[in-house]
Amino acid sequence: MKNIIYILAFLFSTVVIAQNSALFEKGNTLYNEGEYAEAIDAYSNILETENHSAEVYFNLANAHYKLNNIAPSIYYYEKALQLEPNDADIKNNLSFAKNMTVDAIDMLPETGFSKLIKKITYAFTFDGWAKLAIAFVFLFVILFLTYYFSYSTVKKRLAFIASNGSLLLMVVSLILAFNKYGLDKNDKPAIVFSQESKVKSEPNKRSEESFRLHEGTKVQVLDTVKNWKKIKLSDGKTGWISADDIKAL
């Protein structure tokens, strides 16, 4: 009985995979023929099966870009970048899409040391850092035992230094894993979808307008009160925006 269920589950999953790759091919063909709206439909159908990949998001964003849908194209480029943070094509096309946006927002400059730490932290995902930490643990144990069991002084010395070094690296990567985990937890980017949205100083309609945002701008969500989201721009400005105007990544 159980086996039958497994077989069925396997067959079903392969059917879904086959369908999805067919849809992907169909979307690509339609895109190449310039039928972008139809291509979007095909790509969206893939996402509806709860499967995704950086390429699907990238192609979907390209199709939206071709139709001049600013917000959706930026949204899907960012989605693709989340999965493939170092892909040159995605970064390139995202910059094209960003050319269509209205808002010009400066990046808040960062000081040297925190910039370095951030750069190192973003080298891996927190899972990557966790795996690295475990690798260092094993290295440390092996080296320590080598130190303990070996008789020659040179070997002992080398093994001791190396084991201490890997212990240190383990601690560092563990700290970075926690740091990255915390950063990821607080990182709630969203894209402004409405053509023009008024950002208020308080989460209600009667409060004063702080500034205005336009379609396609990326913001960080800090807080939620009912139907309002507290957002922060990359230049440090904060305000409250209606939750309907943005879409979380």
Added chain:
Amino acid sequence: MKFKKYISVIVLIFVTSFTFSQVKFEAKVSKKKLGINERLRVDFEMNQDGDNFNPPNFSGFAVIGGPNQSVSNSWINGVRSYKKTYSYFLSPKKRGNFTIDQATIVVDGETYKTTPIKIAVTAAIDKPKDPNDPDYIASETIHLVAEVSKSNPYLNEAITVVYKLYVSPNTGVTNWNEIDSPRYNDFWSQTIDTKGQKVENGTYDGEDYRFLVLRKAVLYPQKTGKLNIEPLSLDIAVQVPTNRRDIFGGRMMTTVHKTVSAGNKSINVKALPEAGKPIDFTGAVGDFSFNVTTSKTALNASESLQAKVEVRGKGNLKLFNLPKIALPSSLEVYEPEHAENVRTNLSGMQGSISDTYTVVPQYKGKYPIPKISFSYFDLKTKTYKRLSSNEIVIDVLEGPLNNAIETGEETSTGNAKQRVVLNNDQFAFIKTKTSLASVKQNHFFKTPIFWSALLLPFLVIPLAIVIRKKKATRDADVFGNRMRKADKLAKKYLSNAKKSLGKKEAFYIALEKALHNYLKAKLQIETSDLSKDKIQVLLTEKGVDADAVKDFNSILESCELARYTPITIVTMQEDYNKAAQTISLIDKQAR
């Protein structure tokens, strides 16, 4: 006598035929349906004087007035008309359906009867209406009605509102003016001209009326949900007949001002379905055709052509945006000119809207105008439909070459070789290969497996240290080592013997075999030349103690002896132990 009677009858017939032809006797009621707090008037009319008027018993009613008798005689053009009326005023006693029975009268010896009349008495009405009040008559005979073609349309589906003024035939309207015109909030509206409308005949509530169409409007709802159509209010001067008559007998009319309004209508606007809504949908609802045309497809550079994007059909033509045409950047394109050719009638907007782009090509070459699509919601099938234009290729026959300008070469060298330059600033093409993964992710960090993989290796260190310490102490224990070694040897050679411990014959055979085997392995000798003397010599050569050799021999002897003597299990155990000890002793001493 008889003759006389005939004559008189004939004369009578002659006389009466001059005046009237037929006796009429009928009952009339002021209304057939009344509230319990209202009054009813019943008239019994006859056109010839009669005797013995016998009224019905008016069951269910109380007679509060009457009988009032009135007689009228008139001569018109020498024709006499006579009318005699008995009037009763009745008040109903209870609710229900009643019948006013027949009344009888005798005219010239003949008995005539009226037809019975059914009267319905309903619950008390708020204000007993005076049937002669002109305001009451006006309110009963003038009706303003707003007719809405559809009460639950889709967003942007055309609906019509028609305002009709119904006027009863016995009243007249002399003048009217609007007090309050409806504002159609949340609608796109267009009023249709109704000047020169003729009065038509129709029915209202099953009665004959005349009506006039005052106003027609086409509405396109712009919001979903419950929307209100505000009422239209009119001030009307109504001519109402009164009871008074002028000297010619015609009824006098009075003019009453009356405010009428068509009731508030609410319509429920449905949102367009979300399922299958195309991405390029801009709100068009109706039935459309779509085409993109160019005025020419072949021309020279710096001449101009018109590209026209046109939507034609029926629907909310003025209420959506036309799709934009995306032309190659090397064509000079000017802002489009928007043209609307839309007629609005009762069924909605009809016609076409178009955007005309003026395009001036700069360089020679072929330029495709890409396909553009237009989506609308079809009300008939209640689905979204997408129309796509055909791709048009503009062929620019004569003109400068685009690349020649860029590379700064002369235009005349049309076939000059061109350097292939990689343009870094290009929009990347889509990716053609993918490996899909589930959206749901499983993280490794902070799972129990992660923590155990991180911390368990540390336990290996103390474990390894402990194991090593144990090994060192074991290595240091000399006596114990020897014991362990002897045990090992005994185990190796005497395992068979140990198995058959207790069975005398088998045990000693196995023991002897074990000892021989040991010697064979230790001294590299063949079994054939294995005599006691030889063993002694060999073992002594190997440097084995004399005592050990003696012991060894004694065990061999006892093995032989044992076959013929009774031996207890205790002795067997002793021999076994002795054998084990001796083997280990020899093993240690032999070099």
